[in-house]
Amino acid sequence: MSEIRLERIHKIYKETRAVDDVSLTVSEGEFMILLGPSGCGKTTLLRSIAGLEEIDAGRVWIGDRNVTDVPPRNRKIAMVFQSYAVFPHMTVFENIAFGLRMQKMEKGAVTKRVESAAELLHIENLLQRHPSQVSGGQRQRIAVARAIAMEPEVLLMDEPLSNLDALLRIEMRAELKRLLSEIGSTTVYVTHDQVEAMSMGDRIAVMRTGKILQLGKPLDIYRTPVDKFVGGFIGNPPMNFVSATVDRSDGGLRAGIEGAGSLAIHADDAEKLAGHVGKPVTLGIRAENVDVSRDAENSGDMLKGSVLVVEPLGSHDLLTVRLGNEQIKVATRPDLAVRMDEEVGLRFEHDYISWLDADSERTIGM
Ligand code: ATP
Secondary structure (H helix, E strand, O other): OOOEEEEEEEEEEOOEEEEEEEEEEEOOOOEEEEEOOOOOOHHHHHHHHHOOOOOOEEEEEEOOEEOOOOOHHHOOEEEEOOOOOOOOOOOHHHHHHHHHHHOOOOHHHHHHHHHHHHHHOOOHHHOOOOHHHOOHHHHHHHHHHHHHHOOOOEEEEEOOOOOOOHHHHHHHHHHHHHHHHHHOOEEEEEEOOHHHHHHHOOEEEEEEOOEEEEEEOHHHHHHOOOEHHHHHHOOOOOOEEEEEEEEEEOOEEEEEEOOOEEEEOOHHHHHHHHHHOOOEEEEEEOHHHEEEEOOOOOOOOOEEEEEEEEEEOOOOEEEEEEEOOEEEEEEEOHHHOOOOOOEEEEEEOHHHOEEEEOOOOEEOOO
16 A cells, blocks of 8 residues: 655646645555635645646655656556546446456456445446436446545545535445545545545645645544634534633733633643733634533623524534624533523633634644
8 A cells, every 4th residue: 555745746827826835645544635615726736646737846756656757547546536537438337347447357356346336335226327327426426436446555536425415425425434444545535525524534634725724633623723714614613713812810811801701711721821911812612612501690700691593403502692792603402491682601611722813813832
């Protein structure tokens, strides 16, 4: 199996820096996600690995081979792209078998591989049809089946589940994850769907304007985003951000939130915030890390907020709470039965607070 190593990749289209000095190592057998909003350079980076894009600077390594100047067909990779090209004149079976036939694999082995890939993607009853006789989502699955049937060392996928309906997408993402870990392919997978990224990836590279902003395990990025953009992009609802001012009081530090009260800054955080006393900061907290007390009057050291909206979602209620001049989203147990317009006390779990510099919007100490 093969590691992929990208060294200082640049790709510029006229005035657009589509990929701007990106270095990244994908370990052997790893499932790496490239995640980011439309136009951030994910596809261009993936196409650079495939050799479909001539890069302006940098080097691409697959295993111990420098493939920067090697044509795509000699890079020993399998690809599934958004525009899932399938051959219209071949049956679904022959489409899936295509790469294996090129490798001159023995007939019985081809049939076995094709059938098992088709089964996995729930298209085993379509094998004798032609692509024009199947739906768009099914055509996309043919392209995925063709790639995984190769059991490739390196697999590159660009939004391979984008044409599937919501239920099938959830099912496929779990099955694909299991299968790829069995095959052991080194996989780079492009998506703008942060749920897909969180649930499938061993690691995620979050991209914006041609750069990787943060690279890490899904939960690490979720818990400690490097900046406001990443915290807002990952998670549903996005991380809450609240303006606060750091002050010294009673020997410790407190963060004041205008119109809502203040909270004690935990000793672990006080050190890194010492340089921010008297200055504005931005506090990041996720909806599930806010405890709600219905007894606002007696809630002591809590922040005070008022409930604007209650959305019952079954597993939890999602509240929109006014906190001073701002609004945050808070997840509560449904049995708390909070009502609209109610005054509530809020406690932020201090282990889950991100402290950001108000100007740079970057997490302090990262
Ligand atoms: P999406 O999720 O919408 O596919 P992406 O993150 O994959 O977006 P890319 O397709 O890599 O983004 O594009 C990155 C930037 O490069 C964009 O600003 C895009 O407009 C520009 N770009 C991509 N291909 C070309 C091209 N052939 N000519 C000129 N500009 C291009």
